[in-house]
Amino acid sequence: MAGSSSTLSGLRLAGKVAIVTGGASGIGKETTHVFVKEGARMVVIADIQDELGIQVAESIGTDKCTFIHCDIRIEDDVKNLVQSTINTYGQIDIMHCNAGIGSTTDQTLLQFDVSQANGVFATNAIGTALCVKYAARAMVEAKVRGSIVCTASTTGSYGAARVTDYSMSKHAVIGLMRSASVQLAKYGIRVNSVSPNGLATPLSEKMLGADAKTVEEVFSKNSMLKGVVLRTNNVADAVLFLASNESDFVTGLDLRVDGNFVTGAEVI
Numbered sequence: 001m002a003g004s005s006s007t008l009s010g011l012r013l014a015g016k017v018a019i020v021t022g023g024a025s026g027i028g029k030e031t032t033h034v035f036v037k038e039g040a041r042m043v044v045i046a047d048i049q050d051e052l053g054i055q056v057a058e059s060i061g062t063d064k065c066t067f068i069h070c071d072i073r074i075e076d077d078v079k080n081l082v083q084s085t086i087n088t089y090g091q092i093d094i095m096h097c098n099a100g101i102g103s104t105t106d107q108t109l110l111q112f113d114v115s116q117a118n119g120v121f122a123t124n125a126i127g128t129a130l131c132v133k134y135a136a137r138a139m140v141e142a143k144v145r146g147s148i149v150c151t152a153s154t155t156g157s158y159g160a161a162r163v164t165d166y167s168m169s170k171h172a173v174i175g176l177m178r179s180a181s182v183q184l185a186k187y188g189i190r191v192n193s194v195s196p197n198g199l200a201t202p203l204s205e206k207m208l209g210a211d212a213k214t215v216e217e218v219f220s221k222n223s224m225l226k227g228v229v230l231r232t233n234n235v236a237d238a239v240l241f242l243a244s245n246e247s248d249f250v251t252g253l254d255l256r257v258d259g260n261f262v263t264g265a266e267v268i
């Protein structure tokens with residue numbers, strides 16, 4: 001069971017087995033590094049970018065980190081990800097459901113494109129639900145009091161000036177997290193989410209059609225907190241808190257990592 005070993009070593013995730021979806025890049029890559037640094041026994045990266053995922057695992061060391069190809073839109077892929085993790089490492093203590101995609105066009109309501117929205121939902125909402133489903137089943141079966149952390153977004157709590165489908169899908173992630181936290185509480189399984197404001201990653205750079213520096217400048221404008229720029233390590237630290245036993249009595253929380261987001265700012 002997750003728990004006592006982390007207290008003994010002083011490392012916050014000592015002995016735990018974690019899966020990070022979308023761990024080949026951006027926030028998930030950072031989370032993977034932080035989990036290993038905090039003593040996780042094994043972190044399994046699940047992603048569709050095989051080359052990048054393998055690179056991240058090898059740079060960390062394959063005794064601590066491994067890569068499995070998994071498209072979270074495909075139920076059999078998610079099932080296989082969870083089953084093979086259990087077969088090889090015994091159990092799953094932490095599931096970071098982080099993989100996601102952005103909108104590829106403005107997607108204002110007046111120009112709303114259904115097939116694009118279905119694609120965004122297939123990954124961000126349904127794919128995330130599949131990851132929660134199979135991780136939770138494994139935890140229930142093995143009687144592991146695990147922690148599931150989803151990556152939502154500030155756009156999951158506020159109206160967006162554009163990228164309507166993305167905003168809708170992130171509202172769905174928060175709804176999923178809340179329902180799962182209610183349904184899984186009786187098993188001692190905690191489910192929470194983190195909601196970053198915008199930060200520079202390949203996803204946001206593509207969505208804004210801008211380089212990392214410009215993306216940071218744009219998003220800094222809609223954070224009230226000045227003097228600090230949101231980076232992947234800030235998000236990973238919040239995920240670490242929710243994944244670790246330090247948040248032992250926290251469930252159903254959407255933890256905003258947003259420097260106090262300014263609502264109504266027409267950034268996205």
Ligand SMILES: NC(=O)c1ccc[n+]([C@@H]2O[C@H](COP(=O)([O-])OP(=O)(O)OC[C@H]3O[C@@H](n4cnc5c(N)ncnc54)[C@H](O)[C@@H]3O)[C@@H](O)[C@H]2O)c1
Nearest residue numbers: 022025026027047048071072099100153198199201203204
């Ligand atoms: N970057 C931001 O500004 C920002 C803000 C709020 C929330 N988020 C969320 O953070 C999460 C991580 O995104 P990021 O910004 O690090 O972007 P990223 O593009 O660097 O990482 C996303 C990862 O998810 C993977 N992925 C995409 N579709 C997948 C699928 N079907 N199956 C498995 N893996 C898949 C990608 O290959 C990639 O490695 C996403 O859920 C995103 O919506 C990002």
